[in-house]
Amino acid sequence: MSKTKKILNIPTSALVVLVGPAGSGKTTFANGHFRATEVLSSDFFRGMVSDDEGDQDATADAFALLQLALEKRLSRGRLCVVDATNAQAEHRAHLVKTANAFQRQAVAMVLETPLAICIERAGKRVGRIVKPEVICRQAKEVAPLLDEDLLGEGFAGVFRLAAGEQVEIRRTK
16 A cells, blocks of 8 residues: 655745754755755764764854855745754744745744654764764654744744655745
């Protein structure tokens, strides 16, 4: 029996904010559904500034570079997908504010992956270790988020994606 795909309509000039703990599948989802040029990954930018995607000491510089790329893409009306945990409200608020500054819609995509799977996936990563207690903290920040909370933060839409769910992205004007 084949599963039907969930259709997600995303404006072509939107900011898509992925939300989920480490190991929830954000990067895999982003890489499978968006162009490489559209995905702004905090890990990638950590690697860009320090040659080590796991270097947490490089986070401030990485996010400064991510922010610059985000602003340049939004100013050109290009789709942007921010691939980071985005578990904290203040981080999401900054992203929504940036989208609004360029008169672009911000859309949240919450990856609802069971904690045990997140920890298992993170444990299999090579070269970048995220401790289980960090993943637990991130999951506790994300789990209580309701659609109403995210809409109240200024997101134009909220999509929830279950682990393994089949999704098709459709770009809209």
